[in-house]
Amino acid sequence: MTRVRSLALLLVLGSLGAAQSPGGPSERPAGTGVIVHPNGYILTAEHVVSNARRIVVVTPGEFRAPAFVVSADPDHDLALLKIETVGLSEAPLGYAGAVRLDQEVFVVGFPFGLREVTISRGRITALRAKGVKRVFQVDAAINPGSSGGPVFNRQGEVVGIVATKFRHPSGIVPEGMGLAVPISYATPLLANIPEFDFAAIGKRPRESGDDTEGLVQELARTTVRIETLRVQEPVPTGLAPADPGAGKPKAEAHRAPGSRPQPSLSQDQAPGGETDASLIVHVNEQLRAAQQEELGRLAQRGISPPEGMVVVPAGEFSMGAEDGLPDARPVHRTYLSSYWIDQYEVTNERYRQCVEAGVCPPPKDRRAFDDPHAAQHPVTNVTWSQARGYCQWRGRRLPTEAEWEKAARGIDGRRYPWGNSEERIKRVAQDRDVRTPRNGVAPVGSHPETVSPYGVFDLSGNVWEWVKDWYAEDFYAIAPPRDPQGPLGGTFRVLRGGDWTQGALELRASHRGWDEMTYWGPTLGFRCADDVP
Amino acid sequence: MRLALWWIFPVLPVLADAGLTTSLPKAELAPESNPPLQTILEIENTARLLAVLLHSGRYVINENQDLLDDPEKGDKGFSPEVFEQQLLEMFRIRSGVDLRELDPVRLPQEAKNLLLSLIAVSKQVVADAQPDINRKGVGYKGFIPAVFGARVASRFAASTGIGLKQTSLTPRNPSNAPDAFETAALQEFADPAYPREKVISEVTTKSRALRLMFPLYATRRCLVCHGEPKGEQDKTGYPREGLRLGQNAGAISVVIPLNR
Numbered sequence: 009m010t011r012v013r014s015l016a017l018l019l020v021l022g023s024l025g026a027a028q029s030p031g032g033p034s035e036r037p038a039g040t041g042v043i044v045h046p047n048g049y050i051l052t053a054e055h056v057v058s059n060a061r062r063i064v065v066v067t068p069g070e071f072r073a074p075a076f077v078v079s080a081d082p083d084h085d086l087a088l089l090k091i092e093t094v095g096l097s098e099a100p101l102g103y104a105g106a107v108r109l110d111q112e113v114f115v116v117g118f119p120f121g122l123r124e125v126t127i128s129r130g131r132i133t134a135l136r137a138k139g140v141k142r143v144f145q146v147d148a149a150i151n152p153g154s155s156g157g158p159v160f161n162r163q164g165e166v167v168g169i170v171a172t173k174f175r176h177p178s179g180i181v182p183e184g185m186g187l188a189v190p191i192s193y194a195t196p197l198l199a200n201i202p203e204f205d206f207a208a209i210g211k212r213p214r215e216s217g218d219d220t221e222g223l224v225q226e227l228a229r230t231t232v233r234i235e236t237l238r239v240q241e242p243v244p245t246g247l248a249p250a251d252p253g254a255g256k257p258k259a260e261a262h263r264a265p266g267s268r269p270q271p272s273l274s275q276d277q278a279p280g281g282e283t284d285a286s287l288i289v290h291v292n293e294q295l296r297a298a299q300q301e302e303l304g305r306l307a308q309r310g311i312s313p314p315e316g317m318v319v320v321p322a323g324e325f326s327m328g329a330e331d332g333l334p335d336a337r338p339v340h341r342t343y344l345s346s347y348w349i350d351q352y353e354v355t356n357e358r359y360r361q362c363v364e365a366g367v368c369p370p371p372k373d374r375r376a377f378d379d380p381h382a383a384q385h386p387v388t389n390v391t392w393s394q395a396r397g398y399c400q401w402r403g404r405r406l407p408t409e410a411e412w413e414k415a416a417r418g419i420d421g422r423r424y425p426w427g428n429s430e431e432r433i434k435r436v437a438q439d440r441d442v443r444t445p446r447n448g449v450a451p452v453g454s455h456p457e458t459v460s461p462y463g464v465f466d467l468s469g470n471v472w473e474w475v476k477d478w479y480a481e482d483f484y485a486i487a488p489p490r491d492p493q494g495p496l497g498g499t500f501r502v503l504r505g506g507d508w509t510q511g512a513l514e515l516r517a518s519h520r521g522w523d524e525m526t527y528w529g530p531t532l533g534f535r536c537a538d539d540v541p
Numbered sequence: 542m543r544l545a546l547w548w549i550f551p552v553l554p555v556l557a558d559a560g561l562t563t564s565l566p567k568a569e570l571a572p573e574s575n576p577p578l579q580t581i582l583e584i585e586n587t588a589r590l591l592a593v594l595l596h597s598g599r600y601v602i603n604e605n606q607d608l609l610d611d612p613e614k615g616d617k618g619f620s621p622e623v624f625e626q627q628l629l630e631m632f633r634i635r636s637g638v639d640l641r642e643l644d645p646v647r648l649p650q651e652a653k654n655l656l657l658s659l660i661a662v663s664k665q666v667v668a669d670a671q672p673d674i675n676r677k678g679v680g681y682k683g684f685i686p687a688v689f690g691a692r693v694a695s696r697f698a699a700s701t702g703i704g705l706k707q708t709s710l711t712p713r714n715p716s717n718a719p720d721a722f723e724t725a726a727l728q729e730f731a732d733p734a735y736p737r738e739k740v741i742s743e744v745t746t747k748s749r750a751l752r753l754m755f756p757l758y759a760t761r762r763c764l765v766c767h768g769e770p771k772g773e774q775d776k777t778g779y780p781r782e783g784l785r786l787g788q789n790a791g792a793i794s795v796v797i798p799l800n801r
Contacts, residue, residue: 105579110746134745135581138729139736144578145745190578334733481737499635499738500760522787524760525634526604 035064035235040117040157041089042166043098043230044194048091049201050075051194052156052234053171054082057089060236065091068125068229075234079197083140084189085171087156088197089234099158099230101198102165103210104190107132112162113146114223115170115186116231117154125228126154130186143187144168150186158231159188163212164223167191288427291420295461298323302346311541314404317348318463319540325414326421328484329518335481336518339421342410343490349407349415350535352452352465353386353473359398367401369394372528376446384451386471386533392501392525395474395534406476407537409520410492412504416468417517418461425460425467430512432457436469437508447531448508468515471533472503479522500524507531575746576799584751585742587652588795590636591659592740592755595693595705595793597631598663599686603762609684610776615677621664628663659697666692681776685766687714690793702801709791713779723794726754730789744799753795759784 039056043049050065057063063075073091080087115128130148137143146159150170159168168188198204302321303313313319327342356377362368371377371389379385390398399405407415416425426432436448436455453465460467467473477483477494479502494502503521506514509531513519523532576584601624602609608617633639638648640656648656666689673682687707691714694705708719710727719727726741735756742753759767764784766775771783784790 105577105582107578109575109581109744111575131746133747134743135578137585137740137742139739139741497637524600524762526631527761529761 035062035237037118037120037153037233038063038236039153039155039234040170041065041232041234042116042158042169043096043232044088044101044166044198045201045204046096046098047201048073048093048096049078049098050089050091050232050234051158051166051169051197052087052089053169053189054080054085054087055171056156056234057087057236058082059238062237063089064235065089065093066233066235067091067093067096068232069095079200081193081197084193085141086169086189086194086197088194088200097226097229099160099227100163100165100212101191101209102161102163102167102212104167104192106210107144107161107167107190109133109135113148113167114160114227115146115148115150115154115157115188116160116227117150117157117170118233119149119151119153122153123233125231125233127224127227136187141189142193143171143189146186146188148186154186156234158227160227164226165210165212169194284428288420288422291418291422292461295418296463299462306540314348314538316351317538318351320344320347320349320411320415320462322346323419325417325419327410327413327487327518329421329423329516332513332516332518333520335484335520337484340484340487341489342414342487342492344410344414345491346540347407347411347537348404348540349411349462349464349537351463353471353533353535354395354398355384355452356387357383359387359390362398362401365401368398373530376449376530382451385446385449386452386466388449388471388530388533389528390474390532390534391528392474394528396476398534399536402536404536404538406474406534408492409475409477409494409502409504410487411537412467412473412475413517415462415464416460416505423516423518424458425464425517426458433469433512433515449531467505468517469506469508471505471507471531472521473505474532474534475502475504477502479520503532581744581751583649583652584744584797584799585740585753587649587655588742588751588753588797589740589755590638590648590652590656591703591705592753592793592795593636594628594632594656594659594663595690595707596755596757597635598628598693599690599707600631601627602684602686602689606685609674609682610680612678612680616675619667619674620671621668624667625660625664628660655701655703658701659693662696662700663689663693666696683777685777691717702798704794704796706794706796707791708794711782712791719794722752723754723792727789727792730754730756730792735789749800750796750798753797755793755795757790757792759786759788759790761786763790 038060039052041050041052041056044051057077057080063077065073065075067073071093073093075089075091078088078090109132111132113130113132115130117126118124119126128148128150130146132144133147134145135142136145144159146168154170157170158166159170161167168190171187171189195206198206298321299319302319306312306319322343322345324341324343326339328339329336330339356379359368359371359377363370371387371394372391373389376382376385376388396406417423422428424430424432436458448469449471452470455466455469458467458469459465478496478498479500480495480498483492483495500522503523504519506516506519506521514521604627605619608614608619611617629639629641633641640660670684670689673684676682690707694707698704706717706723708717708723708727710719710724710731712718722743729735729741737758738756740753740755742751744751764786766777766779767782767784767790769783769785770781772780775781
């Protein structure tokens with residue numbers, strides 16, 4: 009009887025949805041949630057509420073309450089919602105670390121958006137980790153509407169939240185298999201609840217009798233249904249955007265995560281040949297004026313530039329690129345304090361002074377280093393530690409990745425130190441046979457046409473340059489906005505700038521190279537930087 | 542297996558009393574013999590560190606490849622002790638764990654024992670290779686990271702029961718071919734959108750073992766043999782794979798049985 013009523017209701021909802029124009033204002037069943045605090049806090053899966061314009065929580069007493077997202081963690085597929093309702097009873101939380109393989113669990117949810125709560129019993133059959141996600145696999149029947157619902161242990165404590173987003177590595181989700189995020193990953197979200205009692209987690213006394221009825225009632229009482237009104241996904245029209253410049257980054261943003269973008273190199277004159285060039289000239293003039301001003305201010309304080317260095321004045325610049333490799337995304341504003349940077353890469357002659365002083369170990373391969381004709385060539389075949397050692401010996405340091413990038417491209421987000429044109433790369437490539445034994449490595453400052461807006465030479469091209477930072481693929485997404493120093497640790501160190509054997513992509517001022525810090529090679533060098541006092 | 546032991550139990554929340562005439566069947570005894578999640582996380586961390594240590598050993602061999610392949614030199618000075626020092630340093634950089642300290646922090650005793658035993662096995666492999674390494678007049682002696690890794694893995698398995706394997710979707714050595722779990726993980730790693738250096742692991746009631754895949758990436762040094770031009774023979778006589786810098790270049794697979 010009741011079942012029939014639910015079905016009828018579902019049909020009504022379904023026909024309503026069909027009759028309305030896309031984006032019509034009615035909530036659809038989206039998933040399940042669990043009450044974790046009597047003041048109206050509800051835990052669910054992030055994908056249940058992502059992109060929702062409106063969220064409605066239907067409490068066990070069939071009360072419909074509008075909800076808002078307090079905090080969300082898409083990485084672990086968890087979200088914390090809040091409703092303004094009284095008289096809610098919360099589910100006790102368990103200690104996920106105590107969950108055992110093969111242990112019995114109960115999954116509570118509203119499968120297929122039905123109004124009837126369903127409790128399925130199952131066992132933990134596996135534990136999986138992939139990327140940043142970690143899940144329990146449960147052999148209970150879990151359907152789409154159960155998403156975000158609680159997984160209880162035998163004590164009636166929540167030990168997990170149902171997630172269906174996790175793809176099984178085999179790509180197949182077997183019948184009767186569900187996945188749940190361990191409740192411990194919800195800790196940062198729960199910290200948003202004022203005076204949440206973390207000490208109570210996992211402390212519920214073990215039920216003495218076999219009061220399963222009581223347990224079932226209790227599980228049902230703390231579980232809620234969630235309905236959402238979704239933001240309409242934009243329908244791809246197949247039409248090319250009118251403005252290729254504006255359309256491109258957008259198209260990139262919607263790209264499926266699996267496909268690596270192929271930066272379109274033919275678009276390099278996109279901002280428009282002549283206007284672009286005159287704009288670059290204009291910005292360069294501004295940057296040089298700012299640099300002169302900074303030098304003037306420093307002179308007043310009695311500070312003159314250290315030998316061979318130029319000043320990059322404090323301020324914001326545009327870091328990263330949307331149309332390069334994923335690790336250079338997103339474009340973000342970064343503020344850097346004033347700093348000095350070497351005008352040229354460190355030469356063999358300079359590095360020899362450090363070796364002769366008994367401080368620096370010679371390059372790992374001495375052929376170029378010992379060539380008397382290569383004194384003014386950048387020193388190569390040095391590891392990251394050797395590069396750092398030399399800069400320290402000179403009372404300087406390696407530049408940070410951000411400092412390198414600002415010195416190379418100024419503040420306007422240009423592609424190369426000289427602007428956006430690839431013509432100069434082609435010219436250099438034709439100019440000399442880059443496949444010579446020197447791999448296109450030339451004496452420092454040999455290509456004055458590639459100078460950066462601050463007057464720094466060979467940033468793009470000649471040799472790759474070690475910088476201070478560890479490499480992390482996702483660092484641009486989480487970098488602090490002021491004077492970023494890179495990740496705290498890592499396996500690889502960042503290399504910037506590319507050499508002339510590289511393509512136009514690697515030579516971009518936004519391109520992030522990296523390698524083992526103990527690596528060395530014929531096209532790996534460095535320059536130093538220092539703080540302006 | 543108890544896989545079929547699930548059932549659905551509908552309840553009406555509004556009419557809870559009416560809907561609860563059935564009671565749940567008595568639960569079977571909780572499987573206390575299985576390790577809890579907390580312990581499994583520790584085992585997973587041990588597996589990851591073993592993979593990092595094997596990878597560090599491969600790396601040290603790679604670092605010294607020019608020396609090892611020098612036909613002019615007799616005694617290369619690449620003793621097991623020299624190797625060990627470089628290995629420990631590389632492992633410290635990679636993992637943040639310094640095994641030279643008497644009491645490496647935060648590690649369970651079991652993990653320490655396994656790491657030390659993997660170091661001992663690695664040293665033994667380098668010790669046994671000394672006659673080859675120090676032979677004069679021969680350049681390439683066949684002692685390369687992959688060969689080192691395979692020898693270490695088989696000895697380590699014999700002494701500890703823990704499986705270590707270097708695998709890839711296109712293995713040069715057929716015995717390194719991936720199984721189903723490894724293939725699925727390697728396909729994930731091959732996706733450039735997959736986060737760098739994040740492992741894939743699983744423990745199931747069927748396998749009763751922790752399985753872990755640790756991804757490896759092509760560095761400039763790897764490309765000497767595995768890079769472009771694709772198909773052209775490298776010094777070992779195998780065709781180059783045409784890998785590009787930073788591309789996933791396979792993985793280290795670790796299997797730790799739960800009831801060792």
